[in-house]
Amino acid sequence: MSTSTSTSLTAPTASRVAGTAVLLGLTLAPFLLGPYAVATLSRILVFALLALSVNLLTGLTGLPTLGQSAYFGVGAYTAAVVAKNLTDIGPLQLLIAAGVSALVAVPTGWLAVRARGVVFLMLTLAIGEIVYSAAVNWKPVTGGTDGISGVPPVVPLPGTPALELDGLVYFYVLAVFLLLLGAVTRLGSTPFVLALRGIRDNEPRMKAIGYPTRRYALTVYCGAAALAGAAGSLWVSVQRFVSPGDAGFEIAALALLAVVIGGTGSMWGACAAAALIWLTRDYLGNLEAVAGRGPLLLGLLFVIAVYTLPRGLAGVRLPHQPSRKRTA
Amino acid sequence: MAGWLDGNLVSVVDGIAFGLLLFTIAVGLSLVFGMMDVLNLAHGTLYLAGAYTAYALSDGTVPGLLLALAAGALVGALGGAALTLLTQPLARRGHLDQAVLTLGITFIVADLLAAAFGGEVLPTDPPASLRGTVDLLGHTYPVYRLVFIAVAAALALLVHLVFERSSLGALVRATVADRDMVRAQGVDIRKVLYGVFAFGAALAAVGGVLGAPILGPGPGVDESVLVLSLVVVVVGGLGSVRGALAGALLIGQVQTLGVALLPQYAPFLLFGTMLLVLVVRPHGLVPSAVRT
Numbered sequence: 003m004s005t006s007t008s009t010s011l012t013a014p015t016a017s018r019v020a021g022t023a024v025l026l027g028l029t030l031a032p033f034l035l036g037p038y039a040v041a042t043l044s045r046i047l048v049f050a051l052l053a054l055s056v057n058l059l060t061g062l063t064g065l066p067t068l069g070q071s072a073y074f075g076v077g078a079y080t081a082a083v084v085a086k087n088l089t090d091i092g093p094l095q096l097l098i099a100a101g102v103s104a105l106v107a108v109p110t111g112w113l114a115v116r117a118r119g120v121v122f123l124m125l126t127l128a129i130g131e132i133v134y135s136a137a138v139n140w141k142p143v144t145g146g147t148d149g150i151s152g153v154p155p156v157v158p159l160p161g162t163p164a165l166e167l168d169g170l171v172y173f174y175v176l177a178v179f180l181l182l183l184g185a186v187t188r189l190g191s192t193p194f195v196l197a198l199r200g201i202r203d204n205e206p207r208m209k210a211i212g213y214p215t216r217r218y219a220l221t222v223y224c225g226a227a228a229l230a231g232a233a234g235s236l237w238v239s240v241q242r243f244v245s246p247g248d249a250g251f252e253i254a255a256l257a258l259l260a261v262v263i264g265g266t267g268s269m270w271g272a273c274a275a276a277a278l279i280w281l282t283r284d285y286l287g288n289l290e291a292v293a294g295r296g297p298l299l300l301g302l303l304f305v306i307a308v309y310t311l312p313r314g315l316a317g318v319r320l321p322h323q324p325s326r327k328r329t330a
Numbered sequence: 331m332a333g334w335l336d337g338n339l340v341s342v343v344d345g346i347a348f349g350l351l352l353f354t355i356a357v358g359l360s361l362v363f364g365m366m367d368v369l370n371l372a373h374g375t376l377y378l379a380g381a382y383t384a385y386a387l388s389d390g391t392v393p394g395l396l397l398a399l400a401a402g403a404l405v406g407a408l409g410g411a412a413l414t415l416l417t418q419p420l421a422r423r424g425h426l427d428q429a430v431l432t433l434g435i436t437f438i439v440a441d442l443l444a445a446a447f448g449g450e451v452l453p454t455d456p457p458a459s460l461r462g463t464v465d466l467l468g469h470t471y472p473v474y475r476l477v478f479i480a481v482a483a484a485l486a487l488l489v490h491l492v493f494e495r496s497s498l499g500a501l502v503r504a505t506v507a508d509r510d511m512v513r514a515q516g517v518d519i520r521k522v523l524y525g526v527f528a529f530g531a532a533l534a535a536v537g538g539v540l541g542a543p544i545l546g547p548g549p550g551v552d553e554s555v556l557v558l559s560l561v562v563v564v565v566g567g568l569g570s571v572r573g574a575l576a577g578a579l580l581i582g583q584v585q586t587l588g589v590a591l592l593p594q595y596a597p598f599l600l601f602g603t604m605l606l607v608l609v610v611r612p613h614g615l616v617p618s619a620v621r622t
Contacts, residue, residue: 066426113605117612120369120425124564125608127557128601135597251557259433262426298441304434308420308427 064202069126075249077234103231149245265314349582350482358530364569374556380538381547406535451548567614
């Protein structure tokens with residue numbers, strides 16, 4: 003853009019410096035941290051991808067969803083089945099998982115995008131719970147509550163050795179994460195994304211201009227499902243195990259909360275909040291002084307965040323926005 | 331037909347009891363959402379607080395139960411007032427921020443309650459005089475559930491009369507319809523808001539006291555009660571007392587009769603029903619009709 007003034011020049015520079023620092027930190031992390039911390043970091047990146055997928059729906063389009071765990075779970079189970087029976091090449095598992103999740107999203111999303119607000123929230127919750135029940139009950143494929151274990155280690159590219167070490171798996175996850183993050187941010191100002199923002203801010207007007215808003219909503223719903231499915235596939239590469247809990251309500255709720263705390267609509271805010279939530283739950287919650295009190299810490303985090311960050315983590319940097327439409 | 335009804339009578343009556351329990355809990359959620367535009371995800375916590383009150387105070391006598399009811403109602407009303415105070419600053423920020431706040435409160439209170447009462451589900455017995463069984467058209471049936479049905483039906487009738495037939499109820503319904511117009515007529519809206527939130531929360535806690543022998547207090551109960559109430563409220567239609575009753579009775583039957591008739595589909599019935607209702611009637615069963 004040629005309209006940048008001296009004030010708006012400093013902000014991109016600062017964020018570029020911060021971005022480079024974060025990227026450097028993420029790249030060096032496996033050389034500095036222990037195996038458990040590196041595996042936690044891998045899980046955080048996967049969870050951040052799921053939060054990005056929720057953000058496409060909730061932040062960008064204004065559709066609050068509690069059902070992304072469904073597509074995350076479909077992707078994870080698909081990747082586990084593919085890894086055990088078809089191929090151990092990671093990117094292939096990822097593509098198949100994303101494709102199956104998007105396919106599942108076509109009929110379920112068709113039902114969901116007919117509604118808005120709290121009704122949309124409850125429809126997606128129903129979809130999530132039904133997929134969870136299917137994961138528990140469809141034993142021949144999913145293994146029931148036992149889940150699928152013994153997933154072979156992931157092979158990043160054809161001809162390369164399988165990744166056994168946590169640090170190497172981490173680099174595979176980081177590479178895919180950066181690729182997908184780049185793809186999502188590249189969407190940033192395309193006409194498609196601008197139309198989605200229009201739907202969030204004033205759907206009747208978008209309809210009046212002639213946009214088929216429901217078709218747009220369904221398209222982004224399927225895209226978000228594919229992203230969640232890709233995250234599910236990475237989850238299996240990290241854990242080498244999948245169980246119904248990975249498709250459960252808690253995952254969906256935490257992903258939605260991450261997007262709200264991150265500042266609805268901001269991609270990096272969602273990632274940062276995802277990391278914050280995951281660290282609070284899995285890292286701080288396991289420290290000796292507060293062992294087992296993870297929920298208490300998480301609850302305090304939510305209460306403090308909602309009062310101190312009215313526009314989310316992303317709002318700390320953003321200039322004042324005109325009053326935003328309610329998202330639910 | 332008579333044979334079918336005889337075979338499933340226990341399930342049907344169980345369904346009525348469960349449905350009325352759900353109504354007692356969910357009507358507050360519906361009113362708070364419809365009236366105050368607050369999405370209160372701490373609603374299951376109010377039930378849990380009531381159920382723990384029943385566990386702590388019930389000593390096997392009827393006066394003990396009455397004491398627990400009074401204490402539960404007080405706990406619920408105070409909880410409702412506190413939640414009003416906490417959610418007021420977020421009133422203009424949309425439902426998602428309220429969801430984050432009230433879910434955070436749920437986590438905190440659940441953790442404190444688990445620390446105080448332990449991690450087990452605590453079986454809570456009804457008073458000794460209500461513990462037996464009676465003969466119900468040839469089936470043995472617990473007395474307490476029948477008493478529960480009577481009490482909860484009376485509560486539902488009371489709520490209906492207050493909201494649909496009294497001037498106080500008219501004020502509340504007017505606030506649901508047009509808050510600014512009520513304010514313009516010189517009514518202190520905040521009193522109405524605090525009153526409705528406290529009343530709805532007290533009902534949920536009373537539901538917890540009465541429901542403890544049916545659905546006992548324990549970790550995770552707050553979440554399942556919250557999800558059930560949300561389903562009831564959305565199926566019935568947000569912000570309507572009759573809608574909450576229709577939704578609660580439907581979901582009560584689905585969870586008992588439906589599960590008894592179609593055990594192989596049991597895990598899918600609740601959300602399958604909700605999906606079906608919302609696809610056919612996105613705004614819930616009521617106001618247009620109670621029948622599906």
